[in-house]
Structure formats: structure tokens, C-alpha cells
Amino acid sequence: MTSQATFYKNSDIRKITATSDMTSGQVVQLAEGRVGIVQGLNSGALVTGESVALATQGVFDINAASATTFSAGDEVFWDSSASAAVPASVSLDASADFYLGVATAAKTSGQTTVKVDLNAGWKRLRPFVYEFDCETGVDTATHTLIPAAMNPTGLKILSITGEVSEVFAGSSQDQGIVTIKDTATTPNTICTLTPSDAAADAVGDVIQAAGAANAILSATGVACVNVAAGRGVTGVVSQATSGGTPAGKMKVYVLAIPLV
CATH class of the missing domain: 2.60.120 (Jelly Rolls)
Structure with missing residues (x-):
């Protein structure tokens, strides 16, 4: 049987040209709506105009308010004004806020991060309420x-x-x-x-x-x-x-x- 596909590259790393200064671990929304996490920069590095690697797959600890709670399997969104992971709510505005992925473990009150399977369950068309x-x-x-x-x-x-x-x-x-x-x-x-x-x-x-x-x-x-x-x-x-x-x-x- 002839080959039907050949390996090109891993899909979990994307490179973009930074349009603003970025730091390692920063949450970034890509043009098509997916999310990426900035990789490999020293804290405080200024990279405007430079090529930046973004991880788009994997489980990440994402900052969340201490009082915010999640159950495993919950959808997780990024609240840009709070710079924190939040559950779906009717106060999110799609002009700046966006979908992150799915919580892989429960987050209880007092914890300051939630484990998120990045872009899991992502759909291009996801109207906000x-x-x-x-x-x-x-x-x-x-x-x-x-x-x-x-x-x-x-x-x-x-x-x-x-x-x-x-x-x-x-x-x-x-x-x-x-x-x-x-x-x-x-x-x-x-x-x-x-x-x-x-x-x-x-x-x-x-x-x-x-x-x-x-x-x-x-x-x-x-x-x-x-x-x-x-x-x-x-x-x-x-x-x-x-x-x-x-x-x-x-x-x-x-x-x-x-x-x-």
C-alpha cells in the first residue's frame, strides 16, 4: 500500500511575529481563535517584531482567582480584563475574552491555578452569550x-x-x-x-x-x-x-x- 501521509512537523508549536512585548508563559489568542502559551523567553524579555514560539497543545497550569472553582471537564475561558482563567459566564465579551480549553482536574477555593488541556474541545464557531x-x-x-x-x-x-x-x-x-x-x-x-x-x-x-x-x-x-x-x-x-x-x-x- 502506498503512503497516504508523511510527517511534516509537530502541530503543538506555532511561531508568530510578536506585535507587542511578550514574556514566557503569556496567554495569547491566535488569529483563528485558538490559544497559545509563549515559550522559551526569559522573564521580562522584549520581543516586539521577533519570532515567538507558542505552545498550542498540552496541559498547563493557568492563573485563576483564588475563589474561582472548576470541576474536571469544565470549559475554561480567559478573562482578559482579569488576566485569569474563568468558567463560562454571561459577562464574558468575545471582543477580548476567549476559550482556553478543558479543566483536567478540579480546582477548589484557595488554589490559584487550574490545570487546562489547551484548546481541547475548541470549535471555530462558538458564539458568546x-x-x-x-x-x-x-x-x-x-x-x-x-x-x-x-x-x-x-x-x-x-x-x-x-x-x-x-x-x-x-x-x-x-x-x-x-x-x-x-x-x-x-x-x-x-x-x-x-x-x-x-x-x-x-x-x-x-x-x-x-x-x-x-x-x-x-x-x-x-x-x-x-x-x-x-x-x-x-x-x-x-x-x-x-x-x-x-x-x-x-x-x-x-x-x-x-x-x-
């Missing part, structure tokens, strides 16, 4: 639900859904609106998520996008929403709750598949 706080003046930032790196070939949006996680209140219950857009130079609006004011909202209520942004429930003949390759999906509170006792939060879920 974010909880938007719609109260006036609380959250004015744009949050990334699908980063552009997860979309090399284009995406078809199957469903965008909100879930009430704090009851909406204020002058009218439909004030807390979240708008979902792509990241084109001039962003295209994909949909808006608006709580109903027909009756009191309850935690767990669904907030459904209408029309093309909900292809699963749309009628035959409604065009699907596609997001062009190289673009991400973001959300922002476009209308906040106000009045005497403003309140209201929603978690936003995006279901999408790659275009083929």
Missing part, C-alpha cells in the same frame, strides 16, 4: 457575540433570542431594546430585541427577534440573514429603561452556522 443591562447609564458599550475570527467563510443566522434575566421596569416596559449588528465598516442591523409591554415580564421570558433574524420560525419565503466572511456579530443597548424605578436585563443567544 452576553447579559445586557438595559438600565439607563449602566451599559453603553458594544459587546461582541461572535468575533470576526470565528467567521472565515460567512455565517447564516438561524435564530437570535433574548431571555429576560431581570424584570424590565420604567416608564414603559418596552424601553430596554438591544440592537444586534454585524461589524461591516458601516454596520448592518441584523435585528432588535424588544421586551413586550403587553403584560408584566418575568425572568425567563423569551424575547424573540422577528422575521429574517429568526429563520427557524420564519414563514416560507422570508430571506435568511447572512453575515459576510470576516465580519463579527455585536450587540448594544440601543434604548435604555428610564423613569422612577428603571431596570431590566436580557441574555442574548445567537444561533448560526457557517455558510457552505
